[in-house]
Amino acid sequence: MRKIRVLMMGLALLLTMGVLFAAAQAEVGKSGLTPATYSWTAGDMGGGWYTQAGAMSEIVKTAVPEITIKVLPGGGTANPMALEAKQHDFGWGVGYVNRAAINGVAPLYDRPIKGISGLLGGFSVDFYHFFAANTTGITTIDELVAKVKAGEKINIAAPRVGTSERALTSLIFEKYYGISYEAIEKNGGRVEYAVYGDMVNLYKDRHVDYVIACLGLPGAAITEMSLSRPSRILAASDDLVKWANKTYGTVAWESGLCVIPAGTYRGIDVDVQAIGHSTEIMCRSDLDELVAYNFTKALIENIDKVQQINPSFAKYFKAESAPDTMIPLHPGAQRYYKEAGLL
Secondary structure, X not given: OXXXXXXXXXXXXXXXHHHHHHHHHHHOOOOOOOOEEXXXXXXXOOOHHHHHHHHHHHHHHHHOOOEEEEEEOOOOOHHHHHHHOOOOOEEEEEHHHHHHHHHOOOOOOOOOOOOEEEEEEEEEEEEEEEEEEHHHXXXXXXXXXXXXXXXXXXXXXXXXXXXXXXXXXXXXXXXHHOOOHHHHXXXXXXXXXXXXXXXXXXXXXXXXXXXXXXXXXXXXXXXXXXXXXXXXXXXXXXXXXXXXXXXXXXXXXXXXXXXXXXXXXXXXXXXXXXXXXXXXEEEEXXXXXXXXXXXXXXXXXXXXXXXOOOHHHHHHOOHHHOOOOOOOEOHHXXXXXXXXXXX
């Protein structure tokens, strides 16, 4: 009788273990992942990076239901540090900034930023829009700088601290031109450090006559501003474009890509030369390999949907160039690219 009871208890235990195992297996999807929520640090709320990350998160979620991604505000120079600190799992990145981060290139970073890896590169070329009302009477960045050096009061909306565009435009002003945002204020001018949505209102309401913003083409904020007032994009000189490329790794003048084409915005009826940088998606290096693999796979195997998110993606983002990130690839991404014959 005792042996029968022991046998029955053993069978019951095996049955319980089987049920628990089956339940655990039920949580694992076809991807081999259990459902989890991850975070993606992007750009300013309402800006291009923020909305694009949201759209791509939906593509990933549809392809891999086990991966849910919450998009949060961030910035080009801040995102590598946020990933290093494990505050987030994924992040938008600027190619030249990411390379500067891992190498600890001053003045962008005072030490090497470790723990970040590449996933997909070559999404777009984002352009530095030096935007001005026609009433300012100028057409080039050189002329804007001349106003500052002459002590004129100007009112400008500029990128916030922690963003890649604030970093690079500060370096351009200081290292190339010998001025600064602070010099504008010392002249009695006004500098509004703002997110894109606020820039639009500041410009439309004529609180500022100049705006500096870095966006893919066409930039929604610039489109809205161009509809509110007769405006123009201030042209960058050949020397400035070449200097920025040589010094910081922005898009090369020789590439022929450093142009905002005529017709991109209302009232802009000629091609305008501009500084551009490439964009890429990165992650923290200790992200689970299977998560990185499935994330990368979902976007490449749905590349037609990704390209529909933004005209710039349709022009620049290709499967064959996606592995070309400015920082070393995550092993999960590398595994997918090798399987797909892209590496």
